[in-house]
Amino acid sequence: MKPLDPASSPLLTDLYQLTMLQAYAARNMSGSAVFELFVRKLPATRNFLLATGLGTLLDWLEGLRFSEAELDWVRRCGLFDTGFADWLGGLRFEGDVDALEEGTPFFADEPLLRVTAPLPQAQLIESRLVNIVHYQTMVASKAARCVLAAPGKRLIDFGLRRAHGADAGLAAARAAWIAGFDGTATALAGAAMDIPVFGTMAHSFVQAHADESQAFETFAEVFPGNAVMLIDTYDTEAGARKVVALAQRLRERGIAVRGVRLDSGDLDALSRSVRAILDAGGLREAILFASGNLDEHRLQALVSAGAPIDAFGIGTALTTVGDAPSLDMVYKLQQYEGRPSRKRSAGKATWPGPKQVWRWTDAQGRLLRDEVTLVHERRDAQPLLSAVMRAGRRLRADPPLEAIRARTREQLQRLPAPLAGLAPAAAHPVLISDEVRALADRVDREHGG
C-alpha cells in the first residue's frame, strides 16, 4: 500500500487504541467518557504555555473516517476479528469538545481541552490529538518568548528545513504566526493559510555567480524594490560596500535596494558596522535582517545591546523547540458513565472528574491566579474552557488566524512581568478546588488504596 496522507489517516494512531476499541466493541462499552488534555509539569525554561492547535484538531475530528484502503489493512493484518473493520468503517467522531481559545496562556494541571464522547471515539483520537496540540503548543510557547524578548522587531519563521518532517514545518508556521511572528519563509503556509511569506536569497545564489556584485545586481533587477541581499558569503563588510556601490548604479535606473541580511559572525558588531556602511552610502532606508542560530536569549541580548537590526529569522531553535522539545502533555480518562476516575501510577497521579479552569485578573486585566474546579462549581472569575464542538460539529467557524493572533497579543500583554520574562519565575498560582481534592480521595478509597 502506498503511504496514505499521515496528517488525515485515522491509522496514524497507536495500535493499542485499535485493540482497545475491539474490546470496547465486543463488550458494547460505548458509554459517555470524559477525557482531558493537560500538562503535568512545565519545562524548567517556560513560565507559561500558549494553547495552540485547536483549529487543526477540529478539522481533523470533523474529517475522521476510515477509507477502504485503511479498513483493508485492518482486515488483513491478522490482529482483529472479522467484523471489526466494518464496525470501524461506520465510526465518526460525534462527541463534544470544550477548550481554551487558541493563544490562551495556561499552566501545569490545567486542562486545555475536554472531550466528552462515546468511549471508543474518545479513545481512538488520543494519539493524533496529542500529536497535533502538543507540537503547536510547544512552538507557540517558544515563539511567544521570542516575541516578548524582541519588542518592536519583525520576527520570521525560518525553520522548515530542520523541523521534524513536513507536517511540523507547516504547523510551526501556523503556531509562530499566532504567537506574534510576522510571517514565515515556508511558501506552503502562505498558500494554505494566507500567512505572510518572506524570502531573500541563499548563499548558493551568490556562489552560483562568479561575482558577488553580479549576484546582487541580478536579484535587484528581477525583484526591483524588493531585493534583500545576503552579504556574508565571503566577507560581510565587503559585501555591504558592494551593495552600496550597486545601489548607486541602480538608483540611476530607478531601482531601490530593500535591504541586506547577515547570517553569521558577531551579529551585534557586524550589524553596527554594516549599518554605518549603508548609512554613509545613502542607504538609510535599507533594512537590516539577521539570522543564524538565533533563539529568544540571543534575540534579547542583541536587542538590549541596541544592535541596529530590523528583522530576525528564527529557524531551528523555534521549529525543533531546541531547549524543550517535548512537554509532559497527557490525555487522561476523568470519568466513564458518570463514574469519576483517576490513575495513581507513581509520579503520574491525576485529578479526577470533568473540570473547569477559572482565571482571576486585576483591573488592568493582568493575571492574578487560577483555580481548577469540577465543572458544576461556580466562581466569580472567568471560565477558560468553552464549548467549541457539539455532537462532532463545530459550534462556529474558526476565527481567522489574524484574529487569533490579535487576541494572543492581548493575552501576552496581560502576563505579569516575571512570567513574561525569559528568566525562570515563581510558578503562577493554580489552586485545585476542595471539591476536586475530595473527589480524588473518594475515588482512591473506592479503589481500596
Add this chain to the structure above:
Amino acid sequence: MKPLDPASSPLLTDLYQLTMLQAYAARNMSGSAVFELFVRKLPATRNFLLATGLGTLLDWLEGLRFSEAELDWVRRCGLFDTGFADWLGGLRFEGDVDALEEGTPFFADEPLLRVTAPLPQAQLIESRLVNIVHYQTMVASKAARCVLAAPGKRLIDFGLRRAHGADAGLAAARAAWIAGFDGTATALAGAAMDIPVFGTMAHSFVQAHADESQAFETFAEVFPGNAVMLIDTYDTEAGARKVVALAQRLRERGIAVRGVRLDSGDLDALSRSVRAILDAGGLREAILFASGNLDEHRLQALVSAGAPIDAFGIGTALTTVGDAPSLDMVYKLQQYEGRPSRKRSAGKATWPGPKQVWRWTDAQGRLLRDEVTLVHERRDAQPLLSAVMRAGRRLRADPPLEAIRARTREQLQRLPAPLAGLAPAAAHPVLISDEVRALADRVDREHGG
C-alpha cells in the same frame, strides 16, 4: 485553498528557493550544479550518525511536480512574474543523486548525499531534502544507541503522540525500524510500510472498567493468548497478583496471558518483584514489558543492573530526539558549471568541489578511518557514495526495509567499541585530502581573500 498534503507539495519549501528560481529562469542559469548534504559537527552526545531517509527522499524527488492549485497560488501571490508559474509547471527533478546506503554510519564533514542537476532543480529541492533526511537520520542515530545499549532486548517505538506532527510519527517508525528496533506502536507504519506493530492497553482501558481484574479479563477474552496487561494504574504489585489469579481461572478455559507492562515507578525494583510474583504464580512464560520516560541511558542502566525486562517501549526521547533535537546538517553548493565554490562565512566555511568518502576497515571489517577526497581521486578503500538516481530515475528498486535493517545491524557491529558506547568517544578520524585542501585555497584566492 484547503491545505495540500505537505509531505508531497513542492510548495513545502522556503520562499527564497522560488525567488532564486525566478532569477535563475530570468537569466537562463540552468547549468549543472553540484550540491552536497553533510553535517558540520556532531552533537556532543553522538559518536556517529546513521544515514537514513534516502528511500523517502527518492520517492519525493520522483513525484516532484506543481499541481494546478499550487501554480495558481504562485500566480496570485503577487511575488512573481506572469510567466514564472508556467515555467514552474514544467519543472521536474531530472538530476543525479549519489548517496550513502541507508544505515551507513557517517561523521562530520562527510557528504551523505550529492545532487548533480540543473541549478534550479538542485536549488528548489533543498528545504524538503534536508527536512526528510535530517529527521530520519537523527531518529535512526538515536535508535541505534538504544539498540547498542540493550543487546538482546526487544525495543518498540512508542513515540507517535509527542513526535512533532504526523509526518514525524510515521518517519520515526521507519528510521527506528531500520536502526534495529523490533517494531512500532504506530498502526499506519504497519499499513504503509509493513513494519511490525505492537500494542497493549492504556490506563484508560483499565479505568473504564469499575474493576481492574475485569479489565484484564475482558482483554484476555478478546485477544486470547495475546493480551499484555498494563498493571500500574493503581498499584503495580497488586496488579501483578490480579493477573496471576486471573490467569489461573483463564487457564481452565484454555486462554493464556501473554505478559504484563510496567509504565511508572522504579522499573528495576518493580520488574524484579513482579517477575517473582508471576513466576510464583505459574506465569514463567509471561513476558515483562516496560515503558515510561526511557532513553538509551535508562535502558543501559536497567540492562546492566539485570532487571528481568524482556521488551521496552521507547517514546518521547526517541521521536523528539530529546537530547539533540537538531543536527548542524546543511546542503551546500560545491560547484556550478564546473567552477568549484565554497562559502567562507565565519564558523560556517565548507570544503569545495564534488567529493567522495573512502572508508578503511580492518580484517574484521571494523572501521579504521575515513578520507574525504575529490570525486576523481582514487583510494585503496571502500567508496561510500554510490549512484542511486540518474536523470531523475532510481537506478534500482529500493531494497526492502527488512534488508536495509539487516545491513544496518551489520554496520553497527563494525563500529569500534568506543564509538558504539554511550559515553562520548574520541572522534573517528576523517581526513580531508590534500587535493580538497588545495582546491579550497585556490577558490579562496580567486575570491580575493
